[in-house]
Amino acid sequence: MSKLNQISTSIRKLVLESINKASSSHIGSVFSCVDILTVLYFEVMNINSKNSKMKNRDRFILSKGHAGVGIYAILQKKNFFKKDLLKTYGQNGSLLSGHVSHKNINGVEFSTGSLGHGLPVACGYAVAMKFDKNNKSRVFCLLSDGELNEGSNWEALLFANHNKLNNLVAILDRNKLQSIKSTEKTLKLEPLKKKISAFGWIVKVCDGHDHIKMRSILRKKYSKPLFLIANTVKGKGVSFMENNNLWHYKTPKNHDYEKALGELNKIF
Numbered sequence: 348m349s350k351l352n353q354i355s356t357s358i359r360k361l362v363l364e365s366i367n368k369a370s371s372s373h374i375g376s377v378f379s380c381v382d383i384l385t386v387l388y389f390e391v392m393n394i395n396s397k398n399s400k401m402k403n404r405d406r407f408i409l410s411k412g413h414a415g416v417g418i419y420a421i422l423q424k425k426n427f428f429k430k431d432l433l434k435t436y437g438q439n440g441s442l443l444s445g446h447v448s449h450k451n452i453n454g455v456e457f458s459t460g461s462l463g464h465g466l467p468v469a470c471g472y473a474v475a476m477k478f479d480k481n482n483k484s485r486v487f488c489l490l491s492d493g494e495l496n497e498g499s500n501w502e503a504l505l506f507a508n509h510n511k512l513n514n515l516v517a518i519l520d521r522n523k524l525q526s527i528k529s530t531e532k533t534l535k536l537e538p539l540k541k542k543i544s545a546f547g548w549i550v551k552v553c554d555g556h557d558h559i560k561m562r563s564i565l566r567k568k569y570s571k572p573l574f575l576i577a578n579t580v581k582g583k584g585v586s587f588m589e590n591n592n593l594w595h596y597k598t599p600k601n602h603d604y605e606k607a608l609g610e611l612n613k614i615f
Contacts, residue, residue, distance in 0.1 A: 351558040354424065355385045356615040359584045361420040361433065363611065367604045369416075369437025371445050375582040375594035377417040379522040379555070380489060383577055386561045387487055387518075388421050396426045399453050405484050406456050406472050410465020411491035411520060415447030418455065427454035463497025466490060466517060470503050473515040473572075485514045487565075493525025496534050501546075507572040508547030515572040516565065517548075520555065522581035524592045539576060548574040555579035585610050 358381050366374050388394070392405040409418050416436055423433045435441035442451050446460030456472075459465050469488035476482045494500065507515050521539075523530050530536050543550045549569050553560045555577030564575055581595075582588030585607045588599075599607050 349558070351382075351385055351389065353615050354389055355382050355558075356584070356611055358385060358417070358420050358424060360608070360611050361423070362416050363585075363599060363604070363607055365416050365420065365433060365436040367599055368434070369445075370598050370600070371416070371437045372596045372598060373413045373416075373445075374597075374599060375524075375588055375592070376411065376491065376520075376522075377414045378583045378585065378588065379579040379581045380411070380414055380520040381417055381583070382556045382558060383489060383518055383520065383561065383579075384417055384421050386558050386565065387489075388425055390558070390562045391565045392487065393484065394425070394454070396422075396454065399427060403482060403484050406469070406486045408457050408465045408469045408472070408486065408488045409447050409459055410462065410469075410488055411494060412446040412459030412461075412465070414489075414491075415445060415460075416443075418447050419443050419452075422452075422454040425454070428452070462491070462494040463499040466500050466503040467506075469515060469517070470507050470510075470512060473507070473512040474510060476514055477510075477512070483514075485516060485568075487516045487518065489518045489520060491525070492519055492521045492523060492530050492536060493533065495519075495530075495536055495539075496525075504543065504546040504548065504574075512572045513568070513570055516575065517572070518565075518575045518577055520579055521576050522579045524581045524590070524595070526595055527592070543574045543576075548572050550574045550576065552576045552578065556583060584614070 436443040448458045449455040588594040
């Protein structure tokens, strides 16, 4: 097993444990984007847990803020804070809320949860960086596909191209499921690549669980803003959660928890 696969599996275990203990939700949404987060935080972004506010750092915005426990697990793995804090996720009085929060959390740039806000904010960061000619940092924004129902994202796509924000990268967690039904039954998105291309972005498409392919795409610098459509499986890593929208809301408890942990332990 590769190092990145080991990291992704360990992150899924942390997420499973945290959601089980907190009796919280969205494990399917987190599991679909774990591999994307692993590549970003371990192979692509310029960040430093010992100097999390350094000027030349890359910024990451989790627009699909309901997957916040995935970010918390990644940040703990990267030593931005101790595991004791992660163990408080979702508990009364904890700093770690269900939707990702930046308040007193080392490594989180911006609080999100209301869908459609992340990409506009990322545009703001990217514009601000452009004022500093010596700043070569980039802004990465992870969106959910159901979130593209929000018009603010399409305004941001127009804005980014108009302002030549080639320091901006949007990544779409394309698991094709949203809160109740599929994205195509809820509000049709396809042909998505053609639509985003028409807004003036460079569009790439790949398997959102292929670490090597994502790393190759995301490490490169582009002449225009980059939009990566990462095709993923909701609930990836646990067989009975995969492509099952029940796990958008349901908490893995008792037998479900043990079975999920057993499957992840077989991987690593």
